Amino acid sequence: MTALRRPLLRLLMLTLFGACPFLLSAQNIDIQDEDDKPIEERLVYNHQNTFNLAIHTRGFGAGFKIGRIKSIHVTRNWEAEVVSLRSLKELKTLNVATYNMRPFVYGKLNYAYVLRFGYGEDRRIFGKPYWGGIETRWTYEFGASLALLKPYYYYVTVYKQLSDGSYWETFDEQTFDNKDQWVDVLGRSSFTRGLGETKFSPGAHASLGLSFEVGKSRTRAQSINVDVKAECFPLGISIMDSERNKRLFVTFMLSYNWGSRFNKY
Secondary structure (H helix, E strand, O other), rough: HHHHHHHHHHHOOOHHHHHHHHHHHHHHHHHHHHOOOHHHOOOOEEEEEEEEEEEEEOOOEEEEEEEOOOOEEEEEEEEEEEEEEEOOOOOOEEEOOOOOOOOOOOEEEEEEEEEEEEEEEEEEEEEOOOOOEEEEEEEEEEEEEEEEEEEEOOOEEEEEEOOOOOEEEEEEEOOOOHHHHEEEEEEEEOOOOOHHHOEEEEEEEEEEEEEEEEEOOEEEEEEEEEEEEEEEEEEOOOOOOOOHEEEEEEEEEEEEEEEEEEEEO
């Protein structure tokens, strides 16, 4: 075995030393390629505008950021987004005895959507090497929230009393607060039912997360963000009957961000 190890060791050393000139030349080529890039790929920009699509533990969302690049380490952002907000206790079901009816969530009181407006910063942790790669930043954001609560209507069967004292079976659209009148739930009513009854609940939010810049061009912003967000509504939000006037929500969000960088003087 010893006799075999020595030739193998020599072959390995020769391979490494032989590869060094090629590695150095490849590095020089990369550096040369960087120098040969267009001028717009070598400038430092002071503005960054991005859009985002997000999925979180209670729904989905979309938004945009208007950013000011203060240095290679710090970017300040003014943000706006809208997200849906579901209860973790929602369970969708279907009345199989009915035909062509929508599935429904028994006990749901309102659809909830949240408008968020805030200020935040991205601060660099690890920069991107000159040959490319991923830049890592930690982020924070805080601001105001406004919840929109639209009543959730059911299509139900009820008995209505006639003038002669008898009862007549009929169909109606009602909220869960009238459940004592129901004979059967047929399905969910149309989303437009109850739009005029939408209520508002103001609040505040704050988030902390990580941003991974994956874009290959300096003029194009492209990143994947992971955030944890805490949100408080002092007046409370009622999504499910079992969770009326819930005030604090904590969500985990994954978002994809894309946009452009440019100079504005």
